Amino acid sequence: MYQTFIEPFTFPFMARALAELIMLGALAGTVGVLILLRRLAFMTDALTHTVFPGVVIGYLLTGEGGIFWGALAAGGLTAVLLTLLTRNRAVTEDTALAVLLTTFFAIGVVLVSRESGYTTDLTAFLFGRILTVTAQQLTQTLVVTLLVVAALVILRRPLTARAFDPQGAQAAGYRIGLLDLITNAIVALVVVASVRAVGTVLVIALLIVPAAAARAVSDRLTVIVPVAALLGALGGWAGLAISYDASLHHGLRLASGGTVVLVLVGLYLGALAAAAAGRRLRTVRRTA
Amino acid sequence: MGMTPALDLDEVGVAYGAAPALENIDGTVAPGEAVALIGPNGAGKSTLIKAILGLVPLASGRITVLGSAPAGARRHVAYVPQADTLDPEFPISVGQVVLMGRYRRIGWLRRPGAADRQAARQALEQVGLADRARHRFGTLSGGQRQRVLLARAIAAEPRLLLLDEPFNGVDAVSEQALLAAIAALKEGGAAVVVSTHDLALAHLACEEVCLLNRRQYGFGPTQTTLTPERLRATYGGHALELRGDRVIVAHS
Numbered sequence: 243m244y245q246t247f248i249e250p251f252t253f254p255f256m257a258r259a260l261a262e263l264i265m266l267g268a269l270a271g272t273v274g275v276l277i278l279l280r281r282l283a284f285m286t287d288a289l290t291h292t293v294f295p296g297v298v299i300g301y302l303l304t305g306e307g308g309i310f311w312g313a314l315a316a317g318g319l320t321a322v323l324l325t326l327l328t329r330n331r332a333v334t335e336d337t338a339l340a341v342l343l344t345t346f347f348a349i350g351v352v353l354v355s356r357e358s359g360y361t362t363d364l365t366a367f368l369f370g371r372i373l374t375v376t377a378q379q380l381t382q383t384l385v386v387t388l389l390v391v392a393a394l395v396i397l398r399r400p401l402t403a404r405a406f407d408p409q410g411a412q413a414a415g416y417r418i419g420l421l422d423l424i425t426n427a428i429v430a431l432v433v434v435a436s437v438r439a440v441g442t443v444l445v446i447a448l449l450i451v452p453a454a455a456a457r458a459v460s461d462r463l464t465v466i467v468p469v470a471a472l473l474g475a476l477g478g479w480a481g482l483a484i485s486y487d488a489s490l491h492h493g494l495r496l497a498s499g500g501t502v503v504l505v506l507v508g509l510y511l512g513a514l515a516a517a518a519a520g521r522r523l524r525t526v527r528r529t530a
Numbered sequence: 531m532g533m534t535p536a537l538d539l540d541e542v543g544v545a546y547g548a549a550p551a552l553e554n555i556d557g558t559v560a561p562g563e564a565v566a567l568i569g570p571n572g573a574g575k576s577t578l579i580k581a582i583l584g585l586v587p588l589a590s591g592r593i594t595v596l597g598s599a600p601a602g603a604r605r606h607v608a609y610v611p612q613a614d615t616l617d618p619e620f621p622i623s624v625g626q627v628v629l630m631g632r633y634r635r636i637g638w639l640r641r642p643g644a645a646d647r648q649a650a651r652q653a654l655e656q657v658g659l660a661d662r663a664r665h666r667f668g669t670l671s672g673g674q675r676q677r678v679l680l681a682r683a684i685a686a687e688p689r690l691l692l693l694d695e696p697f698n699g700v701d702a703v704s705e706q707a708l709l710a711a712i713a714a715l716k717e718g719g720a721a722v723v724v725s726t727h728d729l730a731l732a733h734l735a736c737e738e739v740c741l742l743n744r745r746q747y748g749f750g751p752t753q754t755t756l757t758p759e760r761l762r763a764t765y766g767g768h769a770l771e772l773r774g775d776r777v778i779v780a781h782s
């Protein structure tokens with residue numbers, strides 16, 4: 243156990259990768275609950291695609307360091323566009339998203355294909371480079387985490403009211419448009435922060451799976467949020483450790499991002515089993 | 531009279547784009563009184579309620595709520611949506627839903643105080659669901675959920691209560707509980723606006739009725755306004771039967 247789950251992280255690059263994944267896992271797990279409550283999984287998926295051209299443009303302009311800012315610009319633009327488009331009831335959410343998604347993603351692919359190392363670059367953009375995380379990247383992730391957590395703490399009541407009963411929240415005087423913009427911006431920010439480490443394709447798993455697992459084991463938000471954060475962090479840690487161990491000791495080259503996702507899915511299945519067992523136990527107790 | 535009305539509708543008109551949804555709605559509701567909004571599907575009942583909440587802009591006229599513009603009176607206005615529009619899977623307890631009625635008073639960061647918890651508990655008692663506080667909202671029946679939403683409105687201590695078809699799919703027990711809670715609110719001086727297809731409810735709980743179908747077909751005391759002739763006019767070209775207390779529209 244020690245050899246698999248602790249020892250690898252004595253290397254500085256592994257320690258940085260671990261810190262990054264634990265932070266992102268906890269952050270994405272928490273924000274995932276908001277996505278779950280608002281049923282924004284599809285929009286989140288779209289965001290991970292629209293951020294892609296931003297990543298590529300940022301990289302082309304200024305190299306590795308430009309990725310975050312490129313993604314941030316694309317994510318911010320998408321968040322605003324989505325809020326505006328979905329406000330206009332004539333355009334259904336699905337149509338607006340499909341149009342944005344395909345346009346943005348196509349731009350990204352066209353841009354990458356103009357580069358020489360087309361496939362290696364594309365793989366890195368899509369699946370991330372967790373093992374080359376820098377100290378500066380860690381700082382960026384920390385800042386994003388603090389910002390998002392602060393926003394969620396301050397806005398927890400308006401966001402809950404809006405998610406549960408939009409008309410009632412509006413009648414109570416909450417500004418739905420503003421809350422939706424903030425929600426979209428938060429999701430975009432998390433996607434942007436995760437994109438360099440785990441890639442645009444795997445972000446979606448970090449955002450959806452821990453929250454779904456936490457929801458399976460509890461009906462109470464005060465339990466769901468911390469459990470989702472914990473599962474996200476745990477998935478990051480275990481996934482990283484297992485992929486490292488497999489590559490080093492068993493000659494199996496497992497992509498760390500992919501392993502993280504598989505561990506998360508395992509945790510989700512475990513949560514489903516635990517929830518089913520809990521239900522059966524309660525039924526047995528009640529009938530006994 | 532001299533007393534400020536809880537609600538004053540002054541030649542109110544609402545349009546969605548170019549299509550008028552309401553024209554020349556005019557009347558007042560005094561504190562402690564209830565008005566029933568009655569009209570066929572698409573008549574503009576929900577639209578009028580949204581206008582009173584300040585959620586749709588007026589094309590003409592003016593709405594005054596407790597002496598001020600609708601947007602400025604929200605603190606004293608509570609709205610009860612139809613329970614079946616809400617997500618039954620949402621992870622929230624009955625007690626938390628009711629506490630939502632206090633959110634505007636609690637503010638953003640403060641924890642709910644003793645007064646807030648007390649108000650929520652009492653409101654839930656009033657609708658007869660005190661023993662369900664810890665249950666998940668979605669596990670209750672439709673009628674019970676509707677009562678929880680009314681409890682949330684009661685917990686907000688409103689001076690004007692707006693209900694949009696609260697009795698759809700509600701059984702007799704829940705209907706009695708809802709009626710009793712509404713009566714208690716009125717006794718406390720709150721005014722009530724309720725849209726409904728149920729004429730019995732209008733007779734039982736409402737001093738006034740507003741008959742509308744895009745325009746107003748009558749606004750006044752229930753006894754004198756809720757007549758078969760006016761109902762027939764309100765429901766338009768459809769053959770209309772009044773069977774007991776229900777409006778039956780026979781589509782041709």
Ligand SMILES: Nc1ncnc2c1ncn2[C@@H]1O[C@H](COP(=O)(O)OP(=O)(O)OP(=O)(O)O)[C@@H](O)[C@H]1O
Pocket residue numbers: 546551569570571572573574575576577578
């Ligand atoms: N958001 C909207 N945009 C455009 N038209 C609308 C909108 N909401 C309502 N309408 C139209 O306004 C008219 C009045 O609708 P409203 O929902 O107020 O009727 P209602 O009396 O509440 O009907 P019901 O008994 O079916 O609830 C209808 O013709 C409807 O099509």
Ligand SMILES: [Mg+2]
Pocket residue numbers: 575576577694
């Ligand atoms: Mg309606």
